[in-house]
Amino acid sequence: MAVIIDEKTKVLVQGMTGNQGQFHTRQMLDYGSRIVAGASPGRGGQTVHGVPVYDTVQEAKEKHGANASILFVPAPFAKDAAFEAMDAGIQTVVVIAEHVPLHDALDIQAFAKERGATVVGPNTFGLISPGKCKIGIMPNQIYKPGPIGIVARSGTLSYQIADNLSQNGLGQTTVVGMGGDRVVGLSFIDVLQMMEQDEETEAVVLVGEIGGTAEEEAAEYIKGMTKPVVAYLAGRHAPKGKRMGHAGAIIERGRGSYESKVKALNAANVAVAELPWEIADLVKNVMK
Amino acid sequence: MAVIIDEKTKVLVQGMTGNQGQFHTRQMLDYGSRIVAGASPGRGGQTVHGVPVYDTVQEAKEKHGANASILFVPAPFAKDAAFEAMDAGIQTVVVIAEHVPLHDALDIQAFAKERGATVVGPNTFGLISPGKCKIGIMPNQIYKPGPIGIVARSGTLSYQIADNLSQNGLGQTTVVGMGGDRVVGLSFIDVLQMMEQDEETEAVVLVGEIGGTAEEEAAEYIKGMTKPVVAYLAGRHAPKGKRMGHAGAIIERGRGSYESKVKALNAANVAVAELPWEIADLVKNVMK
């Protein structure tokens, strides 16, 4: 078991013929993901690392039956590509691009709701069920199969934490990157719900950051969970009113502070690590 | 039994305080329809014939629980009013106005599909389940309860036919006015399906007209029906290329002719009356 993607997931790559598309298709193939086809307008008939490319997602879907898609297309075209995937019946759409316009993100999520599709991102590193399937841009070598779920806003920080877990013998069921933008497809609660229901997941690591109230809302949900959750939060020493890279990572109007989030998580019995490499020990503690 | 509306239907009137709204509220009340409230922007707190009026449909719905609404609002405002009704959870929306812009009609139908609502019209006389409920502008006195369903595009022509039936002892379960516009909520097939399933309806009268292919499509459906259908079609002597009042009533590009429709209906074993007052006899024939 795993959440959202597993060894049966058939993956389509949109924008496969571009630099990023080619590079990460190689990486995902190397990882063992079932990349069944690519879609790049005007490039139908080509192949990338032996995978056939089509002009439209529709055609690729008809011929290969993909149920997930990852988009390596520039931000201004992400909405069109995401709509194309969902309109063709793709159920999981991973939008890597940063700088997708906010109102495009609103439309993407509205369309996803209408079609019952799951959008991961935008501005995400993707998601991985170690040993089964990787749909994203994370390094291949740091993950191990195991009982820990990770849900994170931030890519590299989650690599740091996954690496810490793997090196301490704590493998992962699924690592989900929600994305760093203001409006993204999955909330902490969405992913926590899936992990609560996933039979293999025994504990969850929440990697959050300052800004917004998503962590506080997650804390409320965690109170009703049976599985233990630990957390790391970035931005403890960020100044107020400054946006720290991610669209949501800004403390403003008295909301989104580190202290508020720690307080809420602690109240839900979630230990918050002070340093990223303390996570493995915290997980071991709660799994005893 | 009856289709779409019956004695339990609670009716809201939008635009109740206008001339048409007041007049037809009186008529519908006299008929015995359960008019529970009215909505007219800026007129909240007034009453019309003893029925309370609210500023918004939302408020009227909350207080009185209407499940159907009839709109007496000018065509340019019909879309807004129909959306308001459906957004408030009204399931049956009757749009009387003629001259609703075509693209507004497309939006109304798309919104109805999203909300699972039924739109009758635009450009309809409404619908009536004799003895139970009338939501529309048809004269009160010509209908009688009985086993015949009528589905029609045209108001006055259907009055003529209902009158003919009633005077010959053939009452009606429900008379549905689809509306004379190009894009309307209900098709002949939609209504025929309901009447096929309605326990009280024993035979159906289809009142069609030249233009489009709706009657031909209905004929295909009728082939699979267990209940007998008879028809009258207007426009036998209309010239080609001229629009006869209704938006759809035009023979063009070789489609929509009287002959084509009669042929299709006859092939489905539907007798087509040459004169409106022959309908009662045709119905008696098929009900033998």
Add this chain to the structure above:
Amino acid sequence: MKISVKLYEHMAKELFAKYGIPIPKGNVAMNADEVYKVAAEIGAPVAVKSQVLMGGRGKAGGIKFADDAEGAKKEAEALFGTELLGYTIDRLLVEEKLNIEKEFYLGITVDNQAKKPLLIASTEGGVNIEEVPEKHIVKMHIDPVWGLYPYHTRQLIARLGLSGAEAKGVADIALKLYKLFKDYDSELMEINPLVISGDRVIAADGRATIDDDAMYRHAELPKISESTELEQRIQALGLAYVELDGDIAVMANGAGITMATIDVLAQYGGKAMNFLDAGGGASVEPMAQAIGALVSTNPKAILVNIFGGITRCDDVANAIMTVKNQQGIPVPLVVRLVGTNEAEGVEILKQNGIDAFSSMEEAAKKAVELASAGEGQ
């Protein structure tokens, strides 16, 4: 009554250009001197195209070609003021003559049954799309909520089998045409042919039909009417009116019953002179004006057939009396009056010496009888 406002080719093309759809160089001209001027500006062989609201003008001789401005002027002089497909030519579109390599079709209309816009395309353009075999036509429904996206146009060009600059041009034009279709409350936006000429994809001919019911949102568009003067006068009252070629004037309330009235007259051997739908709850004044207009067409008889619902019989009776008192009704008048306020209406007429029928059958028979009698005089 629903009216469609058809735009002249040159107006449709002005909209195309506004939305970035390539059109040939050129301009509309209202007289031969203007034709000369436009042709001289183009400075190359030109097409001189009669502006009429009807297809098939090419075959009918409405399009001429000339090598220079002088030639164009001569062609124009021969065209202006002549009749073409029922229209008098009063304007010409002068355009660069295109070097046509391929002709495509691209149009957007509304599919009534699906309740969605429908995009229609074909690589077999330049002829009436109705004459193109179905297998050469690509049809795509457009979701009115979400609209047309670039990915749809990629599906379109894939289905048309296009590639390269040609494909890119068609895809781009499709997006713009849909935006135009939507923004302008259109019933039809059509480019036929869409021409491939060198590396250009150009709208060589265009038709645009606007929903009259939405014209209030497009005050900048001209109100072009294809109706006759009398039709326009009665339509201006908010009533549906169409001229026919019989001799019995007909007024009824509702499109269906009016059509049925015409049909019933025909069944009894009569012939209607017109379709006049005075339904929709018209008040006394416009009804009186409409009846007055019918009287002035000098029919053999007039049949007023009312089954009152939203239309009130007393209003109809009062309208008839207004006409009788103001201009007189010197032709045989048959009135059938039932429904809302029937008693009041019948009484008003009775007091003025007019007996109303309650049966449509009898009224129709009487009208045919009176008209036949009139014929014999």
Add this chain to the structure above:
Amino acid sequence: MKISVKLYEHMAKELFAKYGIPIPKGNVAMNADEVYKVAAEIGAPVAVKSQVLMGGRGKAGGIKFADDAEGAKKEAEALFGTELLGYTIDRLLVEEKLNIEKEFYLGITVDNQAKKPLLIASTEGGVNIEEVPEKHIVKMHIDPVWGLYPYHTRQLIARLGLSGAEAKGVADIALKLYKLFKDYDSELMEINPLVISGDRVIAADGRATIDDDAMYRHAELPKISESTELEQRIQALGLAYVELDGDIAVMANGAGITMATIDVLAQYGGKAMNFLDAGGGASVEPMAQAIGALVSTNPKAILVNIFGGITRCDDVANAIMTVKNQQGIPVPLVVRLVGTNEAEGVEILKQNGIDAFSSMEEAAKKAVELASAGEGQ
């Protein structure tokens, strides 16, 4: 990096006016003479309003009143060039002084959780909406697909308890504000206060924040930046950069890890000088320029913390070598390098005498140690 483009009040109001939202008579002025001219045109008592991108300017003395043009000019002369809330005043908005009867609040923003635009309104306007009690605030989500309809605004005014011309004005402005919000890819469109003055409903002050990621769709809008010169220079490379007040320059790849790096330095007693996120797969050249810029800020130490994913370690190593070769790195440099192409990157640095750490913990401790040593010098 996500940036929000805030517009000056006068620019927000120009957009309001373009969409038919009433604004006070007036104009922006870039010097005292222009202030005199605008005030003279108004010919009535005026408000002279400092244009800064920060709330609270009234309390800070940024808004003055004058009875005539002469008085307005004097106020302007006193304001121009002075500091207000961290901004130097370089433009004033001169407007008719409104006779304020009531002050409302009307704003539209995006609710991240609901993934929908959110309309916020209150009859308690004129103050920061954050300070208005929740019970006096009406919030309505707007479906991004269907948009805001007149019926929504009727619900709005009902919930606000408004009636008459006031209600009509607010409803009308709400519709226009949403259209503006949507058309201009806004993060925030705010009217505060929305003023009732006689029979007028007027946007007395306005804020507009545009999504920088969508600015390519709005070429006509000015690119106003609140960043410092260095921030702008590095942001122009496509990297996220924020100045902080410590002494250890930080570059990492990814917003989360960069924040975490700053936090870890603080845990070990160090203080970051900046936030520089070079993630997102930046190539060698912009990374080199960013590192070069860090060097030129003369930090006590530089910490480069890379966990390569889409970022490649060899690219980072090459960027460092480019800076070292071109401008030199005269401050202590600590590099942590793991992940994609780690071996290649470590090797490049090694050949140039730089030992890379693989542990973030050790690298951070080392950077703090070196910075403290530098402080002692």
